[in-house]
Amino acid sequence: MNVVFPRSLPELFAALAEPGARILAGGTDLLVRLRAQPEAAAPATLVSLERIAALHNVAEEAGGQSHSLDGVFGPARLPGTLHRVVRLGAACTHAELLAHPLVRARLPVLAQALAVLGSPPVRNMGTLGGNLCTASPAGDCLPPLLALGAEVELASASGARRLALADFLLGPGRTALAPGEALIAVHVPVPGVDVRQHFEKVGRREALAVAVVSLAALVRLGHGGIIAEARLAWGSVGPTVWRCPEAEAALIGRRLSLTALSEAAALVRARVRPIDDVRASADYRREVAGNLLLRLAEL
Amino acid sequence: MPSSKSAPRCDALAKATGAERYALDLAPADCLFAGAFRPGAVLGIAHGRLRGLDPASVAAALAVPGVLRVLTAADVPGTNRQGIVHKDQPVLCGEVIRHAGDPVALVLAESALALRRGLAALRADIEPLPGVFNPEEALKKGAPLVHAGRKGGNLLLSALIEKGDARQALKSAPVVLRGEFSTPVQEHAFLETQCGFAQLLPDGVLDMTVSTQAPFRDRFEIGHALGLDPLTIRVRSPYLGGGFGGKDGSTVQCLLGLAALCAGGRPVRMAWDREESILAGYKRHAVRLRYTLGADEDGTLLALSCRLTYDTGAYAHLGGEVMELGMEHAAGPYRVPNVRVEGRLAYTNNPIAGAFRGFGVAQVSPAFEGLLDALAAKLCLDPLELRRKNALHTGDENSSGVTLTSSVHLAQCLDELAAHPHWTGREAWRVAAPPLTRRGVGVSCVFNGMGYGRGLPDMAIAKVELTEAGDFLIYTSVPDMGQGNAAAFALLAAQELNQPPEGIRLVQPDTERCHPSGSSSAGRTTYTYGNALLKACAAMRAKLLTRAAMALMADEAEALELVPGAVQHRTTGRSLPLAALARFLSRDDRLSVAEFLMPVAQDRPDTGRGFAIGFPHLFFAFAAHLARIEVDELTGRVRVCDYVCVTDGGRVLGRSCFDQQAQGGAAQGIGFALTEDFQVRQGLIQTRDLSTCLIPTALDLPDIESLAVDGCEPTGPRGLKGVGEVGLNGPAPALAAALEDAIGTRLRDFPLNPERVLAALKKRRPSSKSGRESGTNSATKAGPKPVAKLGPESGPKPGLKPGLKSERRRA
The missing domain is CATH 3.30.465.10 (Uridine Diphospho-n-acetylenolpyruvylglucosamine Reductase; domain 3)
Structure with a gap:
């Protein structure tokens, strides 16, 4: 397997045009995957982005x-x-x-x-x-x-x-x-400065852990701490990052109270469709996907 | 003379700088590469009839440039059976695979790449057979047989320890508690996976360098499997990059030996990658435990009855011995007059279980400690006080009927913990929990036997040489897998010979140069070899003084003493450098050899049935552990905030090695109890690599405080006992107790993963506002014996200090 190090975007595009070329960024996923793959499936050339x-x-x-x-x-x-x-x-x-x-x-x-x-x-x-x-x-x-x-x-x-x-x-x-x-x-x-930003990852240990559930939340608080807008995005509960417009809508006009968040959490649990895998069951993911909203009460 | 207090262990610098040479670092550059083909995992078959290798695939593998041989069971000379006690494991399977990691072929290649390609080309034709994956199912009539035609079916061993009359005592006991527990498989996950290299020399000697805990026994295991005279097998064992029991017994040895026999005299290396290590390596036995404990109303233990079922997987390895030790510890480090412990060990088509630090004992600790906590709660006693009340002392008879003539300082461990601020201040700490967080504090009280036990002599032979250069060589013969015994040997020798650290050098185990000794295991390494070494050093000192007398014109050897680098006349100060003295002596005369045999219980009790060897034990290390944890209410995650180990390991020889053993044991025990969660489904490992088999990281562990009590084991070298294993047994029960303190529910199935914790929190949540407990204390009332069936939701919370009793009674 070749590894090439283009120094500019034109060089990068030229390298990618070669058959069997694949981009190598940090390699923390790719190299692990390549090791597990049959040799025949490996790319002919890795094109590193490191020097661009x-x-x-x-x-x-x-x-x-x-x-x-x-x-x-x-x-x-x-x-x-x-x-x-x-x-x-x-x-x-x-x-x-x-x-x-x-x-x-x-x-x-x-x-x-x-x-x-x-x-x-x-x-x-x-x-x-x-x-x-x-x-x-x-x-x-x-x-x-x-x-x-x-x-x-x-x-x-x-x-x-x-x-x-x-x-x-x-x-x-x-x-x-x-x-x-x-x-x-x-x-x-x-x-804006009136937007509270929050992220939480639930893994099975404190480092080197794949998320079992994660939540990114942006909440804009208006006058008197009333929620003007909420954006919620969950990781590891679906095939891609999952949004829950119903829960976002349910928070608008409320305060970041445990009551409001618990109601939104119930909507999340009713709608999220996670899977079982070796790291956690679907039930656990569903429960925690809702629970993580309650942390926003501490913001 | 070196100080034992602050000096770093002698292997510290070489290991910290990366200069230390482990087995594969010593392999010659022209090694061939050997690798095993294990098709079960690829095909998803844990039990199957092997119809054969696809001939076209063998041809394809041999057509790969650099692939030299594809060996099968037909190529194995000798019995093709390995195993430490039971020879039940094929080197290469010929007819049946009994677990998904069983090897059916061995490929020999010129390079790692050729080996990989050769292995990838192979295909096996395997007809799936019905498998059995649960030890209790395996013991039922009609269960698929793991070893067809075996007398006894899947029952590898059934044994009993019986002292007094537990059944009768339980009938009349005022308080009776029951509980069912389970503990999971655990992966050793040593840094250095199983590896070594070997070469068949022109004189017929099979010369092996292997990461192994038992080089001397290996020769016999390899010889039996491959039809070789053990005398023609040389095994060297440099420092191991971790072992924990997983390198006790053949890992790569027999495969590597076979490869070397077929390599035309070229050296061959074999190293399992992490996935193969997890797939084919030995594991901790999963165990199911059913316990009944009877006590008096004042908390005095009266009787314990339990039934343990160990899953040994596809092969015996040391399963019988592991279960034996678990049974011997099943009643805890307490005085219990009536004991009945039944053990059953079953074959299944699961991965092979074998030796693992805490050897069967880590599995029973959460059970006996769990019931002790339940008893404390039921009787409203302080859990630490209850343990102090029942703790074994020297002179007591233990649950196997052995009178403990050895050192027992468990009470001092408990005293130390009782005075610790984490214990005395636990209520204040608990109520100061941050929002959405529960806090809990738990303790546990554990022990671990030392040595092989009666019937399997625990012996070591030490050899010391005065070199021509005037320093001393210690031929260590018991491997150092990282636990620091080599450093302890160097320290003991330096002290006994009164030499500076640089005056002592170590020869790592080598069956040709060192004398036969037992394995590096069982908390016996430093104890047994250390005693032999002290004897050898004392004899060396006496000899050198006598030999030096002539040169120093001394009439009596007593007038002389060993000083650093020389023999010196006490009164005149005249001295003879050791390098000069060495010139007077032939090599034979510069050697000193001595052996030590571990004492055994003299009054062999008649309490054990079914144990061929290894029952009972006489020496035990003890420990009391404390855990402070936080539980997140939203996720069920447990964070270990503080951890304290108080250990009775006799006298402490080197404080840093002692603390590292306590801390390492606790760390591995925390992983066992909380994060690792090794999963096997239908015999197939789900946690196939270290991204799913989650050993704790530095962020998952608190600073672990290690305290030592001032004990002394009179038979030990400088009064010490082995402390390698006891530390692993404490965390599971201490964490379960802390968790119960935090959430009000005792979890009895391990690991204590977030899923189980969250489910327990959810069940209890409705009542959490009105106080965390609603348990009653019927047991303390007079009347007929109350029997509490301890389901996951019943059982009042232990750990409340007396001041809270009344509040709890109102609840």
């Missing part, structure tokens, strides 16, 4: 620059949003993002997820783009970015395009990436 400087940037941009992008919560003009977007380079490692002041200040929900992703060595190697393209329902970055309304920037030799993250993730291990295309960056609208 353009994929390692983190920057804040005015929201208006991105096309078709509204604020996190409805139209960009809505009070409570910053009209700004953070652009995260797809090859940034989790550790780089976790340490980045913009991520910590603007996107605490993502930082909270990154802090419990894998372990320090995994965070040093694994990348944001890799986490998204692996498209595991248990991927720790997925629920926060989905709740944040992130868009992915895809590029190939024939041009670039943007997709909402929800449209990018098609199923377990499946994305909308076309052959020869690479995930270049993730654009994340910055929530």
